[in-house]
Amino acid sequence: MNVPEVSLMLREANQSPAAVDRLLREEAKGIVEVGAWLRDNPPALVTMAARGSSDHAATFFKYLMEVTSGIPVASIGPSVASLYKQRLRLPSAVHFTVSQSGASPDIVALQAAAKAGGARTVAIVNVPDSPVAREADLTIQLGAGPEKSVAATKSFITSAAALAAIVSCAAGDAGFDRGLAALPEALSRTSMIDLSEPQEILASARSLFTCGRGPGLGIAMEAALKCKETSGLHAEAFSTAEIMHGPLRLVEHGFPVLGFVQDDMSFDANCNAMQKLTALGARTITFSSREMPGEQTPGAPVPLPSTGHGLLDPLVALLPAYRLIEAVTRQRGLDPDQPANLRKVTETL
Incomplete structure (x- = not known):
């Protein structure tokens, strides 16, 4: 195999510090709004839908949310809605969908089921004109730019940073805020x-x-x-x-x-x-x-x-x-x- 000296994966990973810096500046309004949902009227439950790398960003968020707020975070299997057609009961919940493309039919179906079940929905996506982004109550656009390598790198880091920023707003912790502000430089x-x-x-x-x-x-x-x-x-x-x-x-x-x-x-x-x-x-x-x-x-x-x-x-x-x-x-x-x-x-x- 002809192995590249510099891969797209490495180039895109190295764009992460700038992508995180841009995200924290340009999406601050939406991040603050979702943080207020969680802080001012804490839901009994936060639910998540994600696949692959995005699901690992959801796990990162789960621990941040639970250790700072005590609000439980649960990942719902997308097939519950897409294959099993089950209705969800999520009154007062906040449901997050994390996806680079925002296009997989199963997570689209789960977001629709969560909304029908009473949850407010948040899409965290890198493709703004995607089914998940169009149907969510609020969308955080990662703005990481095109990611051509099969292996997600900068989209994962920006997804996790967006979720961490939401937790920071929800927690109202000055130390957390300072750490988040220092994140792009630490990555660099x-x-x-x-x-x-x-x-x-x-x-x-x-x-x-x-x-x-x-x-x-x-x-x-x-x-x-x-x-x-x-x-x-x-x-x-x-x-x-x-x-x-x-x-x-x-x-x-x-x-x-x-x-x-x-x-x-x-x-x-x-x-x-x-x-x-x-x-x-x-x-x-x-x-x-x-x-x-x-x-x-x-x-x-x-x-x-x-x-x-x-x-x-x-x-x-x-x-x-x-x-x-x-x-x-x-x-x-x-x-x-x-x-x-x-x-x-x-x-x-």
């Missing part, structure tokens, strides 16, 4: 990170785990998907709590584990998990803005710039993770932009 500063050692670890791997807790779990899920769809690497994502159960059986000498360890209340538990994995022989790659305790950080640490707010830092970690996976894909002789069996827009029922 990741361009200086040396990924040569992590790349060496993954280049010869056949399988790996990714892990995180809280908002880091959604980022771990997204990293695992990118390993599969671009590098052809079998990757599974787990909570760093869950990995200590059945999945631990697979960890042996040389087994790679990517850990997303943010500086929040999960830090100590995450550090303990990564240290235990290292002691079992895993080759750990730890993305964190804070040095792990002990004489030295085990494995291959990836030091990150911080937004100043730990709940947001997993999103900063994802950009170097994208770069790492793209480099590993090319080293393995594969084209990140043309993964086997996949296409950009997948329309499911």
Whole structure:
């Protein structure tokens, strides 16, 4: 295969800092309005509809929303509406649809069912003239620009940033606001990170785990998907709590584990998990803005710039993770932009 020196995936990922900065400026009015829905008249439930990478952005949002407000967030299977034709009962709920294209029939059907069931609907999309955007009560346009690579990068980061901005408005937390304002610059500063050692670890791997807790779990899920769809690497994502159960059986000498360890209340538990994995022989790659305790950080640490707010830092970690996976894909002789069996827009029922 003719492998490109610079892939569309890498170019588009590198556009993420500017895309996030533009989103936070140009969509501020809609973001503030949705935040007010959640803050001034808190719903009993927030529901989500998303597929693929967008579903991982929804998981990132789920933890942010639940740990800052206590409002439960549930992902509804789109087939409940599209295939099973079930009516939904969502009085007073707020329903979010997250989608790059806004075109898949199943999420369109679910948004319609949520609205019919009493929910206010919010579309977070990169294609403004899409069925989801046209039918939602309020639309947040990502404005990330065309994304031609099959692997979503900048659309994921901007989706997650939009959702984080909504949480920030709902929470009314000045520290969260400052962290969000610092996000584009923190993303930009990741361009200086040396990924040569992590790349060496993954280049010869056949399988790996990714892990995180809280908002880091959604980022771990997204990293695992990118390993599969671009590098052809079998990757599974787990909570760093869950990995200590059945999945631990697979960890042996040389087994790679990517850990997303943010500086929040999960830090100590995450550090303990990564240290235990290292002691079992895993080759750990730890993305964190804070040095792990002990004489030295085990494995291959990836030091990150911080937004100043730990709940947001997993999103900063994802950009170097994208770069790492793209480099590993090319080293393995594969084209990140043309993964086997996949296409950009997948329309499911």
